[in-house]
Amino acid sequence: MSKIKVTNPATGELIEEISMQSNAEIELAIKNGHQAFQKWSKLDAHERSRLIQAWSAKVQENKEELAKLMTLENGKPLNEARGEIDYSTAYLDWYAEEAKRVYGRTIPANTNSKRIIVTREPIGLVAAITPWNFPTAMMARKAAPALAAGCTFIVKPASETPLSGMKFIDYAYEVGIPKDVIQYVMGEGKVVGEIFTKSERIRKITFTGSTAVGKQLIANSSENIQHVTMELGGHAPLIVTEDADIELAVQQTVAAKFRNAGQTCVCANRIIVHESVVDEFTEKFASEVKKLEVGNGLKEGIDIGPIINEKGYNKIVEQIEDAIAKGAEALVGNQFQVDKEKGCFFVYPTVLKNVTTEMTIMHEETFGPVAPIVSYKTLEEAVELANSTPYGLAAYFFTNDYRVGHYLHDHLQFGIIGWNDGGPSAAHAPFGGMKESGLGREGGIEGIEPYLETKYLSIGGL
Ligand code: ADP
Numbered sequence: 512m513s514k515i516k517v518t519n520p521a522t523g524e525l526i527e528e529i530s531m532q533s534n535a536e537i538e539l540a541i542k543n544g545h546q547a548f549q550k551w552s553k554l555d556a557h558e559r560s561r562l563i564q565a566w567s568a569k570v571q572e573n574k575e576e577l578a579k580l581m582t583l584e585n586g587k588p589l590n591e592a593r594g595e596i597d598y599s600t601a602y603l604d605w606y607a608e609e610a611k612r613v614y615g616r617t618i619p620a621n622t623n624s625k626r627i628i629v630t631r632e633p634i635g636l637v638a639a640i641t642p643w644n645f646p647t648a649m650m651a652r653k654a655a656p657a658l659a660a661g662c663t664f665i666v667k668p669a670s671e672t673p674l675s676g677m678k679f680i681d682y683a684y685e686v687g688i689p690k691d692v693i694q695y696v697m698g699e700g701k702v703v704g705e706i707f708t709k710s711e712r713i714r715k716i717t718f719t720g721s722t723a724v725g726k727q728l729i730a731n732s733s734e735n736i737q738h739v740t741m742e743l744g745g746h747a748p749l750i751v752t753e754d755a756d757i758e759l760a761v762q763q764t765v766a767a768k769f770r771n772a773g774q775t776c777v778c779a780n781r782i783i784v785h786e787s788v789v790d791e792f793t794e795k796f797a798s799e800v801k802k803l804e805v806g807n808g809l810k811e812g813i814d815i816g817p818i819i820n821e822k823g824y825n826k827i828v829e830q831i832e833d834a835i836a837k838g839a840e841a842l843v844g845n846q847f848q849v850d851k852e853k854g855c856f857f858v859y860p861t862v863l864k865n866v867t868t869e870m871t872i873m874h875e876e877t878f879g880p881v882a883p884i885v886s887y888k889t890l891e892e893a894v895e896l897a898n899s900t901p902y903g904l905a906a907y908f909f910t911n912d913y914r915v916g917h918y919l920h921d922h923l924q925f926g927i928i929g930w931n932d933g934g935p936s937a938a939h940a941p942f943g944g945m946k947e948s949g950l951g952r953e954g955g956i957e958g959i960e961p962y963l964e965t966k967y968l969s970i971g972g973l
Contacts, residue, residue, distance in 0.1 A: 515670050515697060520586040520817040521807040523853025527674060529697055537696045537706050544636045544663045545712035547691035552633045552661035560610040563658055565686035567603035570596065570679060579809070581646055581675040586816035587771050588808040599651035599679065601938035602954070609959050610659035624972025631963040633661030634738060635714030638707040640700065640728070642720045643669035643819055644774045647679040649719045652942070652953045653740075654680075654693060660962035662715070665694045667703045671819055700724070708732050715961065718742070719776075722902075722947050729950075740951035740961045742776070742943060744876050745904030748897035749779035749933075750919065752890070753787045755909035756931070761795045763933030764882070767907055769803060769860055770934075772815045773880040774823070776948075777905035777927065777936065780877055782884045783893050789886040797842040797862045800882070805848070805859050815880055817857050824849070824856035827879030830872040831861060834883060837870050839863045844881070874900070890915065894922045903945030907933060926952070 514528045532540075551559075570577065578592035585592070618627040637657045641649040650666055657664045668676035676695065683693050696703060704724070707713055708731035716732050718725055719742040732739050749767060751760045767779040784792045808816035818824045824847075831845055844861025858879055866873065866883040873883065887893040897906060906925035910916050916930050926944045929935040936942055941952035951961050 515673065517584050517672070517674055518854060519583050520819055521809070521855060523850065523855050526583050529673060531698045532696050534702070534706060537698060537703060538710075540665055540694050540696050541636065541638075541706070541710050541712050543691040544665045544694055547689060548633070548636055548663045551658075551663055551689070551692045554661070556610045556613065556659075556661070559659060559661065560607045562686060562688050563603050563607035563610065563655060566683045566688060567600040567607065569682040569686050570600050570603070573682065577647070577675055577678055580678060581672070582808040582816070584672045584674050585643060585646055586808050586819065588813045588816055591771060592808070595645055595648050598936075598938070599647040602648070602651040602655040605938045605954070606655035606659040606959060609656065609956065613660060613959065613963065618967075620969070622972075626970040626972065627967060628970070629965060629967045632966055634962050634964050635662060636712055637662045637664050637715045637717060637962065638710075638713045639664065639666040639717045640704060640707070640720065641666060641668050641676065643671035644771055644776075646672040646675045649742075650676050650679060652938075652958070653717045653719075656953075656959040657717075657962050658688070658693065660959050662962050663692050665696060665713075667696055667698060667700070667707075670697070670700070673697060704728055705731065708734060708737065711735050713737060715739070717961070725949065738961060740953065741949040742953060743904075743947060743949045744902055745776040745778075745944060745948055746780045746874075746876050746900045746902040747777055747905040747907065747925070748781045748783055748923075749907040750893050750897060750909070751782070751784040751788060751792055752893075752908065752910040752912070752915055753785040754912045754915070755788065756911055757788060757792055757795060759931060760792060760909035761799055763907070763909070763929075763931070764796060765799050765803075765933075767929070767933035768882045769800075769815060769880050772818060772858070774819060774878050776876070778878075779882070779907055779933075781873055781897070782882055783896055784884060784886055785893075786886040786888055789884065793842070793862070793864055793884055796882070796884075800843045800860045800862050803860045805857055815857075815860055817855055818879060821851070821854065821856060823878055824858065827858050827877060827881060830870075830875065830877055830879075831863070831881055834863050834866060834870040834872050837867065839866050839870060839883070868896070868899075876902070890918060894919065898922075898924050901947040904943075904948035905929070905935070
C-alpha cells in the first residue's frame with residue numbers, strides 16, 4: 512500500500528508516514544457516509560447543534576497541540592496556527608447556531624383554499640477536497656455547515672498537510688459525532704476527485720484549491736449533476752488612494768500580503784498606489800517589511816515561515832526574476848535560503864518597485880511573500896487595472912474619502928472587499944469569489960445554503 516510522507520517544510524524532517532486508501536476503501540467510506548445520512552439528517556437540529564458545539568470546545572481544549580502539529584506540517588508561524596484554530600472553531604460555533612435556523616416559509620396561494628409551504632432539507636452526502644494552506648479552517652468552513660444542515664461529510668485533505676485536519680476530525684469523534692457522519696480519506700487528488708464525481712451517492716462537491724483543478728471538478732461533476740461550491744484562485748488588488756492614511760495602509764498591507772508567507776488566495780498580489788503618495792508608501796512599507804523575521808515557525812518571533820514545496824518556490828522565484836529582468840527593482844528581499852535535498856525553501860519578504868503590467872506577477876497569482884508596487888494617476892485607471900484579471904476573490908482599498916470608498920466598492924468586481932481593512936475574512940461573513948475565483952459562498956447565513964435542497968408542498972383545499 513502506498514504511503515504519503517508528511518514532512519516539516521522548515522527542516523525537511525519526516526513527521527509521519529500515512530497510508531493512502533485503496534479505491535475500494537474510499538468507495539466503502541462513501542457507502543457508509545451515504546447510509547449514515549439517513550440517521551444524521553433525522554437527528555433534531557438542536558442535538559446536531561449541541562454536538563457541533565461540543566466539537567468546537569474539544570478543539571479549543573487541545574488548541575496548543577493542534578497548532579503545533581499544524582506548524583510542523585505547514586510551516587506557518589505558531590501564532591498564525593493558533594489563529595487558524597480560533598478561526599476554525601468560529602465556523603463550528605457559527606454553524607452550530609445556524610443549524611437551528613434552517614427556516615422554511617409559507618407562500619400566499621392564488622386561491623384562498625390552497626396552502627403552499629416551503630421546507631429546506633439537507634442535500635445528502637457531501638464530499639470535500641481541501642488545500643494545504645489552511646489545513647483545518649478550510650475543513651471547518653465546509654464540515655460545519657454540512658453537519659449543521661444534516662448532511663454527512665467526507666473529506667480528502669491535502670497530501671502536504673493531512674495531519675492537523677485528521678486530528679481536527681478526530682476531536683469530533685471524541686464528543687460523539689458518529690464516525691460515518693464525518694470521515695477523511697487519503698489518496699491522490701486526481702484519483703479521489705474522480706471517485707467523488709463518479710459517485711451517485713455524493714450529492715455535493717465542495718472544493719478549495721486551484722482554478723485549474725476546480726474547473727476539472729466542475730466538468731466531472733456534471734456526470735451526476737452534483738451541486739458544487741468552488742473556492743479557487745485569486746489575484747487581489749490593493750489600492751492606496753491619495754487621501755489614504757498611509758500608516759494604516761502600510762500596517763494593513765503587511766498583514767494582507769505576508770500572512771502565511773503570502774500563501775493564501777486572498778493575499779494582496781498587486782499593490783496599486785496613487786502617484787502622489789507612492790514614494791512615501793513604498794518607503795514606509797519597505798522599512799516595515801525589513802523587520803519581518805524569516806525562519807522555523809515553531810520559534811518565537813518568526814513572521815514568515817517556509818514555502819510549502821519546491822513547485823511553489825520555483826513559481827515565486829520565476830516571478831521575481833521576470834519582474835527584475837523587465838525593469839523592476841527589489842527594495843527588500845530577493846533573497847532565498849534553500850536546501851533542495853531536505854526540501855526546505857525560504858523566500859525573504861520582497862518588495863518590488865517600478866513594476867509594470869508586462870510583468871508576470873501582475874497577471875498570475877504568486878502565492879508567496881512578494882509585494883509588487885505600481886502607481887496610478889486616476890481612480891478609473893486604478894479600477895481598470897484592479898479588474899483586469901480573470902479572478903475576483905478579494906480586493907482591498909485604503910481611503911478616508913467616503914465618496915471614493917463608495918466608488919471603489921461599486922466598481923471593483925470582487926466577492927470580498929476590505930476598506931481600510933487588511934483582514935476582512937470572518938466566519939459570520941460570506942467568503943467567496945466572482946469570475947474564475949469560484950462559485951458559491953462559505954460563511955455567514957449564505958454558507959449553509961449550498962447544503963440545503965428546497966422542497967415545496969402545495970395543499971389543495973375545499
Ligand atoms: P494547490 O496548488 O493549492 O496545492 P490544488 O488545486 O493542486 O492546489 O490542490 C488542492 C487540493 O486538490 C489538494 O487536496 C489536492 O490533493 C487536490 N487535487 C489536486 N489535483 C486534483 C484533481 N485533479 N482532482 C481532484 N483533486 C485534486
